[in-house]
Every structure is written in structure tokens, then in C-alpha cells.
Amino acid sequence: MNIVSATPTTKSAQSRAAGAAPALxxxxxxxxxxxxxxxxxxxxxxxxxxxxxxxxxxxAAGTAGDGAAALNAYIRITPDGIVTIMSKNPEIGxxxxxxxxxxxxxxxxxxxxxxxxxxAPLDAAKFGQQFAGGSRATPLNYDPLRRVGAAARQMLVxxxxxxxxxxxxxxxxxxxxxxxxxxxxxLGYGALAAKAADMxxxxxxxxxxxxxxxxxxxxxxxxxxxxxQIVTGRPLFGIDVTVPxxxxxxxxxxPVFGGKLTSANVERLKALPGVHDAFVVRASEANxxxxxxxxSDGVAIVAKSWWAASRxxxxxxxxxxxxxxxxxxxxxxxxxxxxxxxxxxxx
Amino acid sequence: xxxxxxxxxxxxxxxxDGDTPLLWVLRDELDLKGSKxxxxxxxxxxxxxxxxxxxxxxxxxxxxxxxxxxxxxxxGMAAHPVGKRLQAAWMxxxxxxxxxxxxxxxxxxxELLSANPHPNDAEIDAAMMGNVCRCCTYTRIRAxxxxxxxxxxxxxx
Numbered sequence: 001m002n003i004v005s006a007t008p009t010t011k012s013a014q015s016r017a018a019g020a021a022p023a024l025x026x027x028x029x030x031x032x033x034x035x036x037x038x039x040x041x042x043x044x045x046x047x048x049x050x051x052x053x054x055x056x057x058x059x060a061a062g063t064a065g066d067g068a069a070a071l072n073a074y075i076r077i078t079p080d081g082i083v084t085i086m087s088k089n090p091e092i093g094x095x096x097x098x099x100x101x102x103x104x105x106x107x108x109x110x111x112x113x114x115x116x117x118x119x120a121p122l123d124a125a126k127f128g129q130q131f132a133g134g135s136r137a138t139p140l141n142y143d144p145l146r147r148v149g150a151a152a153r154q155m156l157v158x159x160x161x162x163x164x165x166x167x168x169x170x171x172x173x174x175x176x177x178x179x180x181x182x183x184x185x186x187l188g189y190g191a192l193a194a195k196a197a198d199m200x201x202x203x204x205x206x207x208x209x210x211x212x213x214x215x216x217x218x219x220x221x222x223x224x225x226x227x228x229q230i231v232t233g234r235p236l237f238g239i240d241v242t243v244p245x246x247x248x249x250x251x252x253x254x255p256v257f258g259g260k261l262t263s264a265n266v267e268r269l270k271a272l273p274g275v276h277d278a279f280v281v282r283a284s285e286a287n288x289x290x291x292x293x294x295x296s297d298g299v300a301i302v303a304k305s306w307w308a309a310s311r312x313x314x315x316x317x318x319x320x321x322x323x324x325x326x327x328x329x330x331x332x333x334x335x336x337x338x339x340x341x342x343x344x345x346x347x
Numbered sequence: 348x349x350x351x352x353x354x355x356x357x358x359x360x361x362x363x364d365g366d367t368p369l370l371w372v373l374r375d376e377l378d379l380k381g382s383k384x385x386x387x388x389x390x391x392x393x394x395x396x397x398x399x400x401x402x403x404x405x406x407x408x409x410x411x412x413x414x415x416x417x418x419x420x421x422x423g424m425a426a427h428p429v430g431k432r433l434q435a436a437w438m439x440x441x442x443x444x445x446x447x448x449x450x451x452x453x454x455x456x457x458e459l460l461s462a463n464p465h466p467n468d469a470e471i472d473a474a475m476m477g478n479v480c481r482c483c484t485y486t487r488i489r490a491x492x493x494x495x496x497x498x499x500x501x502x503x504x
Contacts, residue, residue, distance in 0.1 A: 093445025093482045223441040230446035231434040233381020233421030237447060240380040248375075273364070306384075307371040311364075 069193035071152040072201070073126040074104055074145070081176055081190030083110050086120040088127040089137055091226070096137050098225045100145055106217040107149030107210060109173040110189065117225045147204040152196075154207055159196035160187050175216075247276055248306040250313050253298035256322040261297040264318040269301055272315060274308030277301075352413050354379070355423030365411030369403075370394045372410045373420060381421035381450045392478030395451035396420045402458040421450035429495070430457045436495035444482035452478045456492050465496050 070076050076084040085104050091097035101117045120127050129140070153173055160178035161168040164185060172179050179186045189196075212218070229236045254261065261280055269278035278301045287294035299318055303309035349362045354377060361376045373379040373396070382405055385393030389404040396405045397419040424430030433453050436442075443449045452475070459466055459474040466474065471489050480488070 091445075093443075095444070221441075223438065224443055224446075226446060227438050227441065227443055230443045230449050231421075231437045231453060232425060233379070233450045235380040237383075239384065242378070305371060305375045307367050307375070310387075311366075 069197040071155055071193065071197055072148060074120075074148050075108065075152045077189050077193035077196075079190045079193070081188045082114055082116060083108065083176070083189065084116045084118055086127070087117050088120045088130050088141070090130065090132045091119070092132050094132065094137070095224055096132065098222060100137065100141055101225075102217050102220075102222065103142060103145040104149035104152075106215055107146045108153050109149075109175065109210075111175040112217055112222065114176055144204070146209055147207055150207040150209050151202045151204050154202045155196040155199040156189055156192050158199040159192045162199075163187065163192075163195065247302050247304065248309050249300055249302045250306070250309040251281070251295075251298050251300050252313055252316055252318065253296045254320050254322065256320070256326045257296070258325050259297060259320045259322040261299070262319045262321050264299045264316065266299060268317075269299075269312050269315060272308075272312045274304045275301060275312050276303060278312070350410050350413070352410065352418055353415070354418045355420060356417075356426070361410065363410060366409050368406050369396065369408040369410050369413060369418065370405035373405060373418075379420055379422050383447055383450060385448070385451075390479075391448070392451040392455060393448045395454040395478065397454060397458065400458065400461060402455045419454075421453060424453060424457060427457060429461045430454075432495040432498045433457055433460065433491065435498055436491040440487050440491045440494060442484055442487040442491050444480075444484055448478060448480045448482075449484075452480065452484075452488055456488070456495070460492060460495060466492065 069078075074086045074088075078084075083105070085101035087097040087100050089096045089100060097117060097119065101115060102112075105112060105115050120130070122130055124130065128144070154168075157168050157171050157173060157178055160180070161171050164171075164180055164183070166180055166183075170180060170182060172181060176189045177186045178189070178192060224230075226236055228234075235241070261282070264280055266278040266280060269275055278299065281295060281298050281300050283295060283297045287296070297320075299316060301309045301312045301316070303312060348365060349360055350365070350372075351358060351360050352372075353359070354373070359377055361372050363372060363376060370382055370384060373382050374384070382396055383393040384406060385391035387406050389407040392404065394404055394406040395402050397403070398408070398413065398416040400417075400419070419427065419430075424434055430453065433456050437449065437453060442452075455475055455478050459471065463470060463474075468489065471492050475485075475488065475492075
């Protein structure tokens with residue numbers, strides 16, 4: 001099984017993490033929880049509910065500086081009717097950044113052309129679990145995100161009904177409009193959003209969902225939302241992110257798992273052009289939880305550019321105490337396996 | 348030391364060591380992030396740019412060797428008669444998956460289509476074989492190159 005969360009500790013330098021704040025680790029607990037879900041069918045109320053409710057918790061945040069009204073953690077609508085939908089999971093080529101907002105947009109009942117998509121920051125309290133792995137994004141998110149969209153739609157309908165002094169049940173929606181059929185009146189979501197943000201937040205478990213037969217977005221083949229950035233080379237990936245004063249580092253670690261650094265010429269590296277600092281990292285200090293995937297002994301070289309750091313690494317002179325693991329090899333593993341197989345079974 | 352190079356039609360001056368690969372000059376000195384670092388060894392093609400229209404691996408091209416050659420990157424392809432048709436075809440056929448290799452793919456395809464306006468499958472495969480794609484978008488890349496070959500220039504974005 002392959003789990004990738006949008007964190008700096010994973011190998012996915014190419015993961016499209018631009019805009020994502022550092023750091024939620026795909027913890028062992030989260031992994032086990034997700035695994036348990038994948039194996040069973042009893043998750044409806046225990047998992048879907050909290051996810052949708054997490055999305056609703058941010059509701060009624062009011063209007064921002066650009067006049068955008070937040071209906072919940074996932075949905076902002078500006079007065080011009082443009083709907084911005086947060087995409088919660090890391091995009092690694094599986095298309096999830098496009099797909100998850102489609103589910104919300106369907107139930108919100110908007111024209112896809114008026115939807116803008118933003119990568120959500122890592123914030124499990126707002127967005128629930130945010131990871132990629134195991135092909136679980138659709139089964140885990142389909143129902144809750146439909147409810148996120150439907151709840152926001154219900155708030156827009158409530159706002160329009162109040163404006164017209166009619167019953168919400170007399171109103172319908174179509175492509176970003178709330179319509180009162182009997183009187184022929186209609187209001188755009190953009191005009192309603194600020195008022196809708198003040199409406200009571202519906203119980204996501206109780207909102208009405210569309211009949212799939214009426215789906216206009218789900219089931220359609222829509223192009224990846226990042227295609228324009230990709231084909232024109234605009235910044236998109238984790239490696240493309242810059243911040244003011246940013247430095248670049250390389251980390252040279254022991255080639256043997258669990259090995260210890262005995263010496264390194266860090267003082268000499270510090271004097272090289274473009275190098276800001278070079279220092280020894282001790283697993284015993286940096287990795288106190290003894291996480292087997294945690295950082296190992298090594299040397300960090302921090303420089304003005306990646307190239308300067310990489311060049312400095314070529315001048316690194318380092319010695320290791322590789323420890324007992326260095327003596328392990330495939331032949332010994334095979335021999336030991338044979339010994340075990342030939343022995344008596346153990347429970 | 349200072350190097351004056353022409354990038355996407357503009358004269359730029361950078362102050363770096365001569366052995367600095369063009370890739371890092373583009374990305375870190377000129378803030379052109381479209382060309383990607385993949386292997387750093389000329390094996391994957393993610394860093395492909397043009398020197399005087401020829402596709403080169405910028406991760407293996409020291410800036411000191413660029414000289415007066417015109418450098419073109421993915422950021423300049425919207426103004427390239429062939430490059431913009433390829434970009435339009437890439438969008439039309441929804442080629443990218445993760446997208447990391449696609450700038451390099453388009454740069455190599457631009458060189459191909461500039462020299463050979465109607466390549467067949469074998470010619471496409473031969474030209475593109477140095478650009479690897481972990482998502483395996485090869486089938487659509489091939490289709491998009493063929494599509495770009497018949498898109499009128501005016502339809503390119």
C-alpha cells in the first residue's frame with residue numbers, strides 16, 4: 001500500500017503541494033484508520049459524518065475583503081457569482097484536484113465554468129483526512145462532499161426564500177441561480193452569498209441530495225484543472241515554491257540504515273562559495289521518537305541555491321560507523337529463510 | 348562571473364559560476380520554474396529546453412557553454428508557432444496527469460514538429476523516447492502531437 005500525504009517528509013518532491021502549508025504527517029493512526037475503512041463497510045456514520053461536519057464547522061465566516069462569502073470550509077462565492085472550491089487532497093496525477101470539487105459543484109448546482117479550484121491547506125480540523133493512497137479518495141469523500149455542496153445550496157435557497165418572503169420549498173436552483181418558479185423571480189448565487197453565509201448551517205446528514213439522473217457535472221469528462229499551468233510552465237509543484245530569503249539544502253545521510261556519523265569536514269564546507277551553513281544531524285537528537293522512517297544520521301548543507309549546496313556535497317568528506325546492518329545481505333537473508341523454512345512451524 | 352544569455356527573446360545577465368547548469372540558472376536566477384529537475388543526469392528529459400531550436404537537457408548544459416545561442420523554455424512556447432499549437436493540443440486531449448514531465452515533453456515535441464510537420468508513430472516514438480513519463484501519458488502525447496500537426500496556427504492559444 002502506498003500512502004502519500006502532502007508533507008515535506010515524503011518522497012513526492014513532485015507532488016503538487018504549492019500553497020499547502022507544511023505538515024500533517026500521515027500518522028500511523030491515520031493509516032490504520034484508513035485501512036480499517038478500506039476493509040469494511042461500516043463507516044457511514046463514523047467517518048462520513050465527521051468529515052462533512054468538519055467542512056461545515058467553518059461556515060458563516062462572513063465576507064472577506066474581496067466580498068467573498070464563505071458558506072463552509074470548502075466554498076466561497078464572490079458577488080460576481082464565481083465559486084471557489086477547495087480541493088482537500090494532494091494531487092499527484094490521479095486527478096483528484098479536479099474530481100473532488102466536481103462532487104461539491106454538482107450538489108451546489110453551479111455552472112462548472114464559474115468554478116475556480118484552490119488546493120486546500122493541510123488542516124484536518126477543517127477538511128478531514130488529507131492524503132493520497134490506496135484509491136480511497138472517491139469512496140471516502142463522495143458522499144460527504146455531496147453533502148457539503150448540498151448544505152451550501154440549501155443555505156443559498158434559504159437566503160433567497162427569506163428575501164422573497166416565500167417558503168424555501170417553493171424555490172429551486174439551476175446553474176448558479178435560485179429560482180422562484182411561481183413568481184418567475186431569480187437571484188444569482190453571487191448576490192445571495194453574503195446573506196446565505198448568515199443562514200443556519202444545515203445538518204449535513206439531513207440535507208436533500210440530487211437524483212443522480214439529474215447530474216450535470218459528475219460523470220462528465222472534464223479536463224484537469226491544472227492543465228493551463230502545466231502546459232505553459234507556470235509554478236505549480238512543491239519544487240516551484242519560493243519564499244522570501246529562501247535557502248536550499250541537501251542532506252547527505254548514512255548509506256546504511258541505523259549507521260552513525262563519526263566525522264565530517266563541515267568547517268571546510270562552510271567556507272565554500274554560496275554555502276551558508278553545514279552541520280551534522282544526529283538521529284539520536286532529531287528523531288527522538290525512534291521512528292524507523294525518521295531522519296537518520298547525516299550532514300545538512302545549506303546554501304543560497306540548490307546547485308551551490310549540491311556542489312558543496314561533492315567536497316564532503318564523511319566517515320560512518322555503519323554498524324551491524326552493514327553486514328546484512330541477500331545471501332544471508334536467503335540462507336536464514338531456508339533455515340526457518342526447514343524448521344518446525346511456530347505459532 | 349557574469350553571463351549574458353538570451354532567454355525567450357530577452358537578454359538576461361546572471362552572475363553565477365560557469366559550471367552552473369542552465370536549468371538552475373533558469374529556475375533559481377531567472378525564476379522560470381517551468382523547466383523541471385528530474386534526474387540531473389540527462390536521462391529523463393524533464394529539464395528539456397531549446398538552444399537555437401535544438402532540444403537540449405538543461406541540467407547537463409553549463410551556462411558557460413550557452414554563448415550566443417537563443418534559449419527557449421516552456422514559458423516561451425505561447426509565442427512559438429509550433430509550441431503554441433502543441434500547448435493547445437495538450438489541453439484539448441487532456442494529456443497531463445501529474446504534469447511534472449510535460450514541459451520537457453512539449454519542448455521535445457516542438458523540436459520534432461518544427462523539423463517534421465507530420466511525423467508518423469515511429470518518428471514520434473523515436474523523437475520522444477528520451478522524455479520519460481512516470482504516469483505513462485505516452486499514448487496521449489503521441490495523439491496530441493498528431494493533433495497539433497493539423498491544428499491551424501490561428502487556433503493555437
